[in-house]
Amino acid sequence: MTALSGLESLKDVISRHGLDARKALGQHFLLDPDITNRIAALAGSLDGRHVVEVGPGPGGLTRALLGTKAASVTAVEVDPRAAEIIRELIAFYPDRLKLVEADALKQDLTTLCPAPRHIVANLPYNVATPLLVGWLRQGNAWERLTLMFQLEVVERICAQPGSSHYGRLGVLAQWCAQCAIVMKLPPGAFSPPPAVWSAVVSITPHAQQPEPALFKAMERVTAAAFGQRRKMLRGSLKGLHGERLLAETGIDGTRRAETLTIAEFDSLARTHLALSAKG
Numbered sequence: 063m064t065a066l067s068g069l070e071s072l073k074d075v076i077s078r079h080g081l082d083a084r085k086a087l088g089q090h091f092l093l094d095p096d097i098t099n100r101i102a103a104l105a106g107s108l109d110g111r112h113v114v115e116v117g118p119g120p121g122g123l124t125r126a127l128l129g130t131k132a133a134s135v136t137a138v139e140v141d142p143r144a145a146e147i148i149r150e151l152i153a154f155y156p157d158r159l160k161l162v163e164a165d166a167l168k169q170d171l172t173t174l175c176p177a178p179r180h181i182v183a184n185l186p187y188n189v190a191t192p193l194l195v196g197w198l199r200q201g202n203a204w205e206r207l208t209l210m211f212q213l214e215v216v217e218r219i220c221a222q223p224g225s226s227h228y229g230r231l232g233v234l235a236q237w238c239a240q241c242a243i244v245m246k247l248p249p250g251a252f253s254p255p256p257a258v259w260s261a262v263v264s265i266t267p268h269a270q271q272p273e274p275a276l277f278k279a280m281e282r283v284t285a286a287a288f289g290q291r292r293k294m295l296r297g298s299l300k301g302l303h304g305e306r307l308l309a310e311t312g313i314d315g316t317r318r319a320e321t322l323t324i325a326e327f328d329s330l331a332r333t334h335l336a337l338s339a340k341g
Contacts, residue, residue: 112180117185239268
């Protein structure tokens with residue numbers, strides 16, 4: 063399904079609406095259709111899928127997603143200026159494009175469309191990480207997430223134990239999903255150019271997802287373990303009855319958080335949950 067004729071170029075749309083990218087909203091627009099089409103393709107087959115896009119801005123990626131065989135595209139936009147542009151685009155795709163004017167941090171995206179659901183988005187940089195953690199909590203609801211972040215954030219999401227980027231975000235993401243860097247973009251690909259490189263990460267949730275109580279336990283364990291990276295686990299986990307926790311899991315308390323595997327963090331989270339239930 064290709065775009066209908068009569069659409070203005072993105073540059074003309076931006077000029078007509080006076081849509082300047084605002085730092086407070088973390089906006090950096092992608093205008094090159096070759097790039098947006100590549101991102102849409104990286105999401106895999108969208109045939110019959112319902113796609114949610116957060117922060118569509120002037121609609122470059124939105125157009126690319128509508129050019130696929132996705133059953134529907136729901137654009138979530140907090141900026142009323144950009145929302146007006148998406149509203150104009152709906153006139154060309156009245157049956158497949160929907161606009162939700164809301165703050166994605168305060169919106170349960172799973173309520174916006176039926177399954178099977180994908181998220182494909184060039185995320186506003188200032189809210190990207192909390193958005194991802196919220197979506198990981200809902201892993202069962204999403205078939206795949208194809209997301210653009212600052213390169214450093216993507217490296218953290220995909221980092222391996224022992225690396226400098228390995229931390230809480232990577233543990234949570236890889237515990238819940240298969241994560242892979244699928245594209246890197248230089249600052250010049252955006253308008254205006256950000257100060258750093260960006261990257262697209264593909265996140266495919268595992269078939270089995272942790273229950274909400276276990277997810278909360280993992281959040282507590284990773285927050286404590288990585289809260290003071292230089293501390294040994296027996297010190298960083300002290301507030302979570304660390305000695306008992308480490309004894310139960312058989313993990314050496316002199317180790318530091320960045321040396322633990324995802325499986326070892328899983329063991330800590332499950333044990334912490336069990337110990338908490340006993341009181």
